[in-house]
Amino acid sequence: MREAHDGAARHLREWTAGKDIASTDVERVLAGLEALERGDHPGLPPDSPDPTCPLPGLTSRPxxxxxxxxxxxxxxxxxxxxxxxxxxxxxxxxxxxxxxxxxxxxxxxxxxxxxxxxxxxxxxxxxxxxxxxxxxxxxxxxxxxxxxxxxxxxxxxxxxxxxxxxxxxxxxxxxxxxxxxxxxxxxxxxxxxxxxxxxxxxxxxxxxxxxxxxxxxxxxxxxxxxxHPDLSEIERLAFQESMDFFRKARARHHLLHALANG
Missing domain, CATH: 2.60.120.330 (B-lactam Antibiotic, Isopenicillin N Synthase; Chain)
Structure with missing residues (x-):
């Protein structure tokens, strides 16, 4: 549901600014959210898996x-x-x-x-x-x-x-x-x-x-x-904040849909 993804990167930038966290500390999470919003995954190796929200630079093995x-x-x-x-x-x-x-x-x-x-x-x-x-x-x-x-x-x-x-x-x-x-x-x-x-x-x-x-x-x-063990504590907090954003956006979407269909 693309409505839930739109604005996620912007929300995370606002969240990091409010927490006085440098954007460089969460750049991998931001890259994943931007790829999610675009629907493409530039920069991933050709033989890598294909996640919807890919964070670059993480150790990858099955x-x-x-x-x-x-x-x-x-x-x-x-x-x-x-x-x-x-x-x-x-x-x-x-x-x-x-x-x-x-x-x-x-x-x-x-x-x-x-x-x-x-x-x-x-x-x-x-x-x-x-x-x-x-x-x-x-x-x-x-x-x-x-x-x-x-x-x-x-x-x-x-x-x-x-x-x-x-x-x-x-x-x-x-x-x-x-x-x-x-x-x-x-x-x-x-x-x-x-x-x-x-x-x-x-x-x-x-x-x-x-x-x-x-x-x-x-x-x-x-x-x-x-x-993933490669993630820092700040990256974990940032990613969880993004998941909370998605969850609330989905809830809003379902509520509006229910109201529209009475």
């Missing part, structure tokens, strides 16, 4: 080593508690609380049944986060949350998430495996991997990726975003 992140061991130590909480709470959720992903939504297409339980959306805490206090506290403590998206993702037997690419390279995406399945697998760029019990997978979702469950049971992961 898969990242979980052990390179200082919080990984602590999160894995809490994996069993998160898993127990998920199964205890999810069995009591209503159908409306387990959100079914749309068959077709922008870049994302899915077949079969893929459901999500959202804890954070664009860095904003959702109502269901309070139902999962162990998971929410673990991520805030060891994985620098909130940042981007956080949700439990269930891919049921015979389901597939078609190849797609993510929104921005400012985030990396993590899967904490809650319930693996031998028939479920996952591709990022040209490499397929299986989800293994209590494993962390860290990847750049601006590379093309897809998922399939050909097994006879569901596959469940806790999916969450982390900041």
């Amino acid at each position: 898969w990242w080593t979980p052990e390179s992140f200082p919080w990984a061991a602590a999160l894995l130590a809490e994996a069993e508690a998160i898993r127990e909480e998920y199964f205890a709470v999810s069995s009591q959720l209503t159908r409306s609380e387990a959100l079914r992903s749309p068959k077709e939504s922008g870049r994302l297409r899915a077949s079969g049944r893929w459901t999500t339980v959202q804890l954070y959306h664009l860095g904003q805490r959702q109502a269901l986060a309070s139902s999962f206090p162990i998971a929410a506290a673990s991520l805030q403590r060891v994985a620098e949350q909130p940042c981007g998206m956080v949700f439990f993702s269930t891919l049921e037997p015979g389901s597939k998430i078609e190849p797609h690419t993510g929104y921005t390279n400012a985030h990396l995406r993590v899967h904490l495996v809650i319930k693996p399945n031998e028939g479920a697998r996952f591709r990022v760029a040209d490499e397929w991997r299986a989800w293994k019990d209590h494993e962390l997978l860290v990847f750049d979702d601006t590379f093309e990726h897809e998922a399939v469950n050909e097994g006879d049971d569901e596959r469940v992961v806790l999916l969450f975003d982390i900041w």
Whole structure:
């Protein structure tokens, strides 16, 4: 929705001026917002992925080593508690609380049944986060949350998430495996991997990726975003401010649309 993108770079310049932050400290974020507004990505290497909001100069590779992140061991130590909480709470959720992903939504297409339980959306805490206090506290403590998206993702037997690419390279995406399945697998760029019990997978979702469950049971992961490690603290704050701008712009657009259609 282009209406939400228009003015984002101008808003960030005004925000940095109000915070007495030098524009040079957020020039990568500004470059990404300007590319988003234009709809093109000049300056990216020919073999690079194609994010909608690309920040230049960030290390780019499909898969990242979980052990390179200082919080990984602590999160894995809490994996069993998160898993127990998920199964205890999810069995009591209503159908409306387990959100079914749309068959077709922008870049994302899915077949079969893929459901999500959202804890954070664009860095904003959702109502269901309070139902999962162990998971929410673990991520805030060891994985620098909130940042981007956080949700439990269930891919049921015979389901597939078609190849797609993510929104921005400012985030990396993590899967904490809650319930693996031998028939479920996952591709990022040209490499397929299986989800293994209590494993962390860290990847750049601006590379093309897809998922399939050909097994006879569901596959469940806790999916969450982390900041790209190359970003400074100021760049992180600037990017989150931009996401808040988009969220409010979308809300205004939907409100005006609802009022116009009475």
